[in-house]
Amino acid sequence: MDILLQHRSIRKYKSDAVSDEMLNEILEAGTRASTTGNMQLYSVVVTRDAASKARLAPLHFNQGMVTQAPVFLTVCADLNRFNRWCELRQADAGYDNLLWVVNGIIDASLFAQxxxxxxxxxxxxxxxxxxxxxxxxxxxxxLNLPKGVIPVTAISLGYPDHEPGLTDRLPLSAIVHHETYRENTDERINDMYREKEALESSAQFVAENGKQNLAQVFTDVRYKKADNLYFSEKLLKTIREQGFNM
Amino acid sequence: MDILLQHRSIRKYKSDAVSDEMLNEILEAGTRASTTGNMQLYSVVVTRDAASKARLAPLHFNQGMVTQAPVFLTVCADLNRFNRWCELRQADAGYDNLLWVVNGIIDASLFAQxxxxxxxxxxxxxxxxxxxxxxxxxxxxxLNLPKGVIPVTAISLGYPDHEPGLTDRLPLSAIVHHETYRENTDERINDMYREKEALESSAQFVAENGKQNLAQVFTDVRYKKADNLYFSEKLLKTIREQGFNM
Structure with missing residues (x-):
């Protein structure tokens, strides 16, 4: 429980290696997560080699963690393995559609967490x-990912070399609904975001980017509509190219 | 670590209630999970009322856990809250596409785990x-979910009233790839699935369903192609109806 409550994203790592034994224990714990029908629709590519990391870095917009962390994991939704098994066993698989892309994404996410x-x-x-x-x-x-495999998320991993504070969260009442969904009225939205908007870091983001408020930092700077559309189309095309009918 | 390794799905629950305090602590721990840009693109609907559970049960194919567990959670990808905030702040949101559906599904999954x-x-x-x-x-x-909200997974929760054994997993070598993805050759597939296929429970599934092997139990009984296509189309239609361009 404390481990969950103390989570912060670590972006600077010591050079200390992570042993094979430790990494295997961690990945093994990953596989204990629940999956759709116990089908384990995920796989992970471990990158430890410096040249491989250097190759991946620009694909992650050169975020420093990729090359600095001793271990870099690309977690994938993986229907290839299951489909290959079905094929070898004369079983007529029908897992090449949106439903199974989503099942794979969920399986991969629980494994990652x-x-x-x-x-x-x-x-x-x-x-x-x-x-x-x-x-x-x-x-x-x-990474030479075959048909049926889609990279879903990536994780950098190593011994922390900084101690960032906990980041803010919306109040629990913004997230939790009882029996039915409670409407996000203007009043409730203002209440939910008040604390976040009042943070010093938020004021700084707004000022640095010359925006009127924090929401505009998200929509006009961090995750812009034009970029979202571009990358969404690119993702859809990739999922299709990986063999899914969508 | 032990908690991860000891995980099994619990399908029978004692009638003991889960206190509000305990549930809040659990949900609070949920919110400490990482999310896309700390946007927390999820929400959860808590069902504890017997009438609400009875209404939900058939939508979960009458699996016993829905009505029997003291707490039933529907975890959703939620862009509604963030979009409403942007709207109130004159920020031009562009989160109505596949990329953000997937971001929401991942956020919701990490929160759920x-x-x-x-x-x-x-x-x-x-x-x-x-x-x-x-x-x-x-x-x-x-659940009266508004536009921008998609139910992703559900969790039944309560004090266990049985002690099932650990379920099988594929060998770690089936899941983990080093530097690049290693091809799933026929030989590797046979090795990966040997143990699973040799389980007594697998032989039983095969016999009960009059199939030739375990893979066919998945493709012909548990997750059939025709059902997959039907539910995949239904899901796509729903995502569109919830306001996403896909």
Whole structure:
């Protein structure tokens, strides 16, 4: 429980290596997560080699964690393994559609979160990178991912070399609904975001970017509509190229 | 770490209630999970009322956990809250596309897994239900989910009333690739699935269903092509109806 409550994203790592034994224990703990029908629709590519990391770095917009962390994990939704099994057993698989892409994404995400918690329980730090969804085709090429496999998220992992504070969260009442969904009225939205908007870091983001408020920092700077449309189309195309009818 | 390794899905629950305090602590631990840009693109609907559970049960194909567990959680990808905030702040949001559906699904999944681990650390048992993806429009109606919200997974939660054994997993070598993806050759597939196929429970599934092998139990009985196509189309239609361009 404390491990969950103490989570922060670690973006600077010591040069200390993570042993094979420790990494295996962490990945093994990953596989204990629940999956759809116990089908384990995921796989992970471990990058430890410096040249491989250097190749991946630009695909993650050169975020420093990729090359600096001793271990870099690309977590994938994987229907290839299951489909190959079905094929070998004369079983007529029908897992090439949206439903199974989503099942694979969920399986991969639960696996990833178990990995992160296991790593943190061993004193390691982690950081998720959302970039696999942005540069899926380039990552597919770099890691030689076959049909049926889609990179979903990435995790950098190693011994922490900084101690960032906990980041803010919305109040629990913004997240939790009882029996039915409670409407997000203007009044409730103002209440939910008041604390976040009042943070010093938020004021700084707004000022630095010359925006009127924090929401505009998200929509006009961090995750812009034009970029979203571009990367969304690119992702859809990639999922289709990986053999899914969508 | 032990909590991760000892995970099993619990499908029978004692009638003992889960206190509000405990549930809040569990949900709070959920919110410590990482999310895309700390945007927390998820929400959860808590069902504890007997009448609400009875209404939900058929939407989960009448699996016993829905009505029997003291707490039933529907975990959703939620862009509604963030979009409403942007709208109120004159920020031009562009989160109505595939990329952000997937970001929401990942955020919701990491949140869900933290909830499960927090619950297990308190002696509770959990079971994931994949049914929200099958009956999303009916669940949306039952829970009054607004535009931008998609039910992703569900979790039943309570004190365990049975002690199932650990379920099997593929060998770690089937899941983990080093530097690049290693091809799933016929030989490797046969090795990976040998242990699973040799389980007594597998032989029983095969015999009961009059199939030739375990893979055919998946493709012809549990997750049939025709059903997959039907539910995949239904899910796509629902995601569009919830306001996403896909």
């Amino acid at each position: 178990n990995i992160c918690i296991a790593a943190e329980s061993k004193g390691l730090g982690i950081c998720y990178l959302g970039t696999p969804l942005y540069n899926a085709p380039e990552i597919i090429e770099a | 933290n909830i499960c681990i927090a619950a297990e650390s308190k002696g509770l048992g959990i079971c994931y239900l994949g049914t929200p993806l099958y009956n999303a429009p009916e669940i949306i109606e039952a």
